[in-house]
Amino acid sequence: MNLKIDSFDQKILILLQQDARMSHAEIGRQVHLSQPAVSERIKRLEAAEVIRAYRAEINPKALGYQITAMIRLSTQQGRPYAQYVAACPEIIDCYTVTGEDGAVMRVLATDVEHLQRIINALNAFGSTSTAIVLTTHVAGKTIIVPAPDQNEA
Incomplete structure (x- = not known):
């Protein structure tokens, strides 16, 4: 920085x-x-793009989303999922990750059937593994400037 x-x-x-x-x-x-x-x-x-945007924090349950789930997607070469994920409004976060999974995403669904439709659509891009969020202990935590590296003196 x-x-x-x-x-x-x-x-x-x-x-x-x-x-x-x-x-x-x-x-x-x-x-x-x-x-x-x-x-x-x-x-x-x-x-300097330290501040990238200003947003309102919305309560998903107030809009009818009763389920938050984390979906891991193991993708295969030649099955690009990025365009689908960007267009799917229920997928609110998606990260390309290291390890066996190609992506991890946070998804909102109104009910189990809605979640199943999202999972079925994602299965076109690879295999999925889903975990339903029961409790959120930390979300939207304030980001602070990291302490300077002691070796950079």
Whole structure:
């Protein structure tokens, strides 16, 4: 990371992750900077793509999604799944991973039958293994700047 993140930037990032709608004036009050200084820092963080987007956190159950599942997909050469995954609204995260599985994805479904339809569609790209999420202990955790490597002195 070429951009130097100081303690003010770190505090601004934490506040924005907790409430992306917080005004620059309020952030300034909390971090002891002027509103223009906060605005300039946020612009710099956006330009450096440290801040990539601002989003609302939606409760899936309020929209009728009763099941969250993790699906592992073991893909085979020549069976590209990326286009399908990108177009499928129920697949909300998908990661290419190392190991036996080619991808791991987080999926929302309204019920078991809905989940089965998603799994059946994914089976066209390889074999799947599904785990239904029972409890979420950590989600959307605030990202902090890592401590400097002690060997980089």
